[in-house]
Amino acid sequence: MxxxxxxxxxxxxxxxxxxxxxxxxxxxxxxxxxxxxxxxxxxxxxxxxxxxxxxxxxxxxxxxxxxxxxxxxxxxxxxxxxxxxxxxxxxxxxxxxxxxxxxxxxxxxxxxxxxxxxxxxxxxxxxxxxxxxxxxxxxxxxxxxxxxxxxxxxxxxxxxxxxxxxxxxxxxxGHAEHDRLMAAFSHVPHVVANALVAQAARALGDEAIPVVGPSFRDATRVAGANPPLWAGIYDANREAILTGLDDTIALLQEARALLATAGTEPVEAWQREIGDQRRALLDVGMTGGALSELRYVVPNRPGVVADLALTLSRAGINIHDMSLSPQPDFRSGEVALWVADDHADRARALVEEVLAP
Known part of the structure; x- marks a missing residue:
């Protein structure tokens, strides 16, 4: 490297x-x-x-x-x-x-x-x-x-x-994919946290405030955060957030229908499935490990490296490091990419597909 x-x-x-x-x-x-x-x-x-x-x-x-x-x-x-x-x-x-x-x-x-x-x-x-x-x-x-x-x-x-x-x-x-994922993992959860606080406040009415348990604190930690900042974020990503909220509302309706049915087995299975999904989501991320080097001569044309990077990204392959070196004729250059070992074969195939005449 x-x-x-x-x-x-x-x-x-x-x-x-x-x-x-x-x-x-x-x-x-x-x-x-x-x-x-x-x-x-x-x-x-x-x-x-x-x-x-x-x-x-x-x-x-x-x-x-x-x-x-x-x-x-x-x-x-x-x-x-x-x-x-x-x-x-x-x-x-x-x-x-x-x-x-x-x-x-x-x-x-x-x-x-x-x-x-x-x-x-x-x-x-x-x-x-x-x-x-x-x-x-x-x-x-x-x-x-x-x-x-x-x-x-x-x-x-x-x-x-x-x-x-x-x-x-x-x-x-990709920029559109980024905004869709941010809506799902950050922006919609902020909206939902706000709604949970509003729902709890309405449920309480004029009663004395009870001791708030950890579930409510954990689920609403981001509620009401930095109003000027978040108003701007909601405005900038409105389309993706609205789509995400529609999906969330549909899932809540499914959950309501499930909870309305008699018996605990379906609910227990649903709770277990969601737990498995949460653990899998939290396990997603960059981990250490050996890297493989991919080295190619690429034409000197605008966007060729960005095209390679976005192609690998869409396949779930991250570039841990990269290096560019022009060839003596300046009509081409050498690009070196480092990816995780277990992604190397798939990455090579995708790069060669992008660079194919």
């Missing part, structure tokens, strides 16, 4: 200096020896980020991030599209990414041949602000990358290496 330590220190620009942006800065400075410049519209936030050590240099204008190799946009949801466009304009040679939890509108709204590649770290905390940032926030966390079919391979490789370098597990996925 290539030695990430041999890479030159990256110049990182941060657009937004809250918990996530600040944690990116701390991790990049500590682990990649990066030089980090940061912009935030609030001068007090810029000052706190400097004091916290999240950035080397505070800038007062987005244009001052022009020399960056990587720009991470960590702005509020409603400002992401505008900030991404600004970053792409001032730094056309940088890879520009963001940390928003919805991707479809941003990816599809980016201009053709844009240097923007969407991303989303599955990491955070119940506190906000750069004062709570920490360098280990992304350790072993899945960090989704959502390139488009025409994304430049060199930019995808740069972003992939950066994300891995700050401790996360880069995982390529």
């Amino acid at each position: 290539p030695d990430a330590g041999a890479e030159p220190s990256p110049r990182v620009g941060l657009l937004g200096l809250g918990l996530i942006g600040g944690s990116v800065g701390l991790a990049a400075r500590e682990r990649l020896n990066a030089h980090v410049s940061g912009f935030d519209p609030d001068p007090d936030v810029r000052a706190r980020a400097l004091e916290r050590g999240a950035i080397d240099h505070a800038v007062e204008d987005v244009g001052d991030l022009a020399g960056s190799d990587i720009i991470v946009v960590a702005a509020p949801v409603q400002a992401l599209a505008e900030r991404i466009a600004e970053a792409c304009a001032v730094a056309p040679d940088a890879v520009v990414t963001d940390v928003g939890s919805t991707k479809r509108a941003l990816v599809e709204g980016a201009p053709k041949d844009s240097n923007y590649i969407g991303s989303h770290p599955l990491a955070g905390a119940e506190v906000a602000g750069v004062e709570h940032a920490r360098a280990n926030l992304f350790d072993n966390a899945t960090w989704y990358l959502t390139p488009r079919a025409d994304s430049e391979g060199i930019l995808l490789e740069r972003l992939h290496r950066f994300v891995a370098g700050i401790g996360a597990v880069p995982t390529v996925i």
